[in-house]
Amino acid sequence: MKVIKMKLICCCCALLLLILTPRACQAGNILVLPAEGSHWLNMDILLQDLHSRGHNITIVCSSKSWYIKENASYYNTIRVEVERSLHELMSEKNLSEILEVQKGSLPWMNFLQISVDMFNMFIDVHQLLCDFLSTLLDDQDLMRNLKESKFDLLLTDPCWGVGTILAKYLNLPLVYNVRWLIVQEAHLAVAPSPISYIPITGSGNTDKMSFFQRVNNMLLYLVPQIQNYMVAKLVYQKICDKYLGLDKDFNQLMLDADIWLMRVDFVFEYPRPTMPNVVYIGGFQCKPAKPLPQHLEEFVESSGEHGVIVMSLGTFVSELPADMTNKIAEAFARLPQKVIWRHKGDRPATLGNNTLLVDWMPQNDLLGHPKIKLFVAHGGTNGVQEAMYHGVPVVGLPTFFDQYDNLLRLKDRGAAKIITFATVDKDNNFFEAVQEVLNEPSYRINMQRLSRLHRDQPIKPMDNAIFWIEFVMRHGGAAHLKTESYRLPWYSYHSVDVIIFLLTVALLILFILVRLVLSCCRLCLKRKLKSD
Structure with a gap:
């Protein structure tokens, strides 16, 4: 009985101490x-x-x-x-202009005009923010x-x-x-x-x-x-x-x-x-996958041994021109895998029975599902890092900003393949890219290696x-x-002023030495002339 009382007293003291001890950081x-x-x-x-x-x-x-x-x-x-x-x-006009630039089908004057328009839009955006x-x-x-x-x-x-x-x-x-x-x-x-x-x-x-x-x-x-x-x-x-x-x-x-x-x-x-x-x-922002909504879980599980492809082009690109959309849908329809595609435009005419169109998807939870075989993505930082966290290889369709460079970092490490919108509707480019990443084991192996490196940290x-x-x-x-x-001003940051100072001192010393040598030479010449 005494032992139990002593334990209760110790527990109460420990609890009181915990309550009274100041927290490292109070609510901010x-x-x-x-x-x-x-x-x-x-x-x-x-x-x-x-x-x-x-x-x-x-x-x-x-x-x-x-x-x-x-x-x-x-x-x-x-x-x-x-x-x-x-x-x-x-x-959407801005997206269509970017796609035209990517295709390289514009005369150079039009290309220049679009570039100027894009920069003017950029200025307008920041001016709007300043008005706010x-x-x-x-x-x-x-x-x-x-x-x-x-x-x-x-x-x-x-x-x-x-x-x-x-x-x-x-x-x-x-x-x-x-x-x-x-x-x-x-x-x-x-x-x-x-x-x-x-x-x-x-x-x-x-x-x-x-x-x-x-x-x-x-x-x-x-x-x-x-x-x-x-x-x-x-x-x-x-x-x-x-x-x-x-x-x-x-x-x-x-x-x-x-x-x-x-x-x-x-x-x-x-x-x-x-x-x-x-x-x-x-x-x-990455975390272990949570259970999928029932309709998605049933669709994913119905894929059998072939697995599922997830496609999303991010926040700003919810739909593409019809010719591109139809080409992508046609390529998906030829695959044995099931496809979950975030798409808000008109239903593609070539859409296959294996493809599910959704307005929104729990992207992190889908990528963490064991049946996901491939992520078709635009290359935004969030999506690229979620794919890396879960070890899912990527086929990249970059549009603008840093997306190509994000995908390039994965490609350089053997975990992604990149195709451009200029070629996505040409021949079988999109289909062949998807097939390559699905069937070549090195893409998944390399991405899973990146996943292990990313997760192996002392602190989350x-x-x-x-x-x-x-x-x-x-x-x-x-x-x-x-x-x-x-x-620091730029010239101080790059030590331009110090370099100029040191060069000036060096030139001054060199000038003095040259003058001294010349003076000695003239003095020696005068003495020789006098002796003659």
């Missing part, structure tokens, strides 16, 4: 300014995990957001009234409420520049959920990036480049630099000048984040220099992300991890 108050589209999908997963750990989440978004729900159990929303939505700018931010900052009552809410930090995706400006206006620590910085890959801005072995997005290069590939890499490195400069000067710098003061440079503010949660890892990305405040969370990517967000809350930032390089 987090302000979020997210991006739209697929960027929101992975931000949403991060927010759900933060909420599950007791943090309070407040989202600032447009009144015409097409993804962010007004009422959700795990975040509060502040909606800013706007006249136009980004979705209106991202029209101006409306927010001009609302004095709302801004007073935000300041009085005493947020611990601001979490944003810096493919939009507005979150950075809002953080500086509210004087909040800043954390990025990042892959892109406006138009360039974020590594290029935050860390030293020798372009002799770091491929620029859009170059189609790997980290092993020939001389002419390095020439191409250099030229393509300059394009986003020019675009970033123009967007900063034409759009964002005006907002900085108005609300933060004339002494604030937008490009410097963008680099002044406390923590960069980078949505890649070095199983996927090529090795490159990095910085102490860059935290790699590639695949943080999501836990790593949460730790560093809470770290910033605990310490009011992470200034000790931030480099001073972004404050």
